[in-house]
Amino acid sequence: MTDIQFFEPEGRRIPFVEEGEGPVKLVLIPERGQDALGVVGHYLAEEAGFHVVRIGFRAGSGGRLAAGEHAEDVIDVMDHLGWDHSWIGGHGFGGTVARTAVDAHRDRANGLLLLGVEDVDIPLAPVLPVLIVQGSDDDVNAPSNGDALQSTAPERASVKTLAGHGHLFPASDPIETAVIIEEYLDWD
Numbered sequence: 001m002t003d004i005q006f007f008e009p010e011g012r013r014i015p016f017v018e019e020g021e022g023p024v025k026l027v028l029i030p031e032r033g034q035d036a037l038g039v040v041g042h043y044l045a046e047e048a049g050f051h052v053v054r055i056g057f058r059a060g061s062g063g064r065l066a067a068g069e070h071a072e073d074v075i076d077v078m079d080h081l082g083w084d085h086s087w088i089g090g091h092g093f094g095g096t097v098a099r100t101a102v103d104a105h106r107d108r109a110n111g112l113l114l115l116g117v118e119d120v121d122i123p124l125a126p127v128l129p130v131l132i133v134q135g136s137d138d139d140v141n142a143p144s145n146g147d148a149l150q151s152t153a154p155e156r157a158s159v160k161t162l163a164g165h166g167h168l169f170p171a172s173d174p175i176e177t178a179v180i181i182e183e184y185l186d187w188d
Helices: 036-046 068-083 093-104 143-151 173-184
Strands: 004-005 012-018 025-029 051-055 087-089 110-115 130-135 157-160
Touching: 004 068, 012 036, 012 068, 025 036, 025 093, 025 110, 025 130, 036 051, 051 068, 068 093, 087 093, 093 143, 110 157, 110 173, 130 143, 143 157, 143 173, 157 173
Parallel strands: 025 051, 025 087, 087 110, 110 130, 130 157
Antiparallel strands: 004 012, 012 051
């Protein structure tokens, strides 16, 4: 695994891990309080050939800042890396941060990746493709959240459900999660 780096604009200390060098760029944002995306990101960088950056929550914030503040951190890290645009995604609250970032900076996103969708009122940005991955037994973010979001844009939003998996499906089955993402994003 790659070492954690820190970007420190204006006194904020934003941790991130950058892996891979492929043409498909993907930002991943973890759920608050844990990071179930490490193996997923590593697989996508090493096996699928994607350029992946996992962006954590500001040091000292405990992930308690509003989604909009975290979304600005995501855009700032993308700027720091010289990424004009990428796929932006996240797990649970990280997905809410991704939706917020894409809503505020639509020109920076190639698409949106949501792993376990929170029930929040953030519309999907027009035109962009959306991949929703969810566990059938998620008791934190019900699969019905993802299904309802997909129904708002059925022509461009896809749902993949991992049968028998709960909220931490990216950690309990990281390879299956990564393969779903790889197969979907590989067409981009």
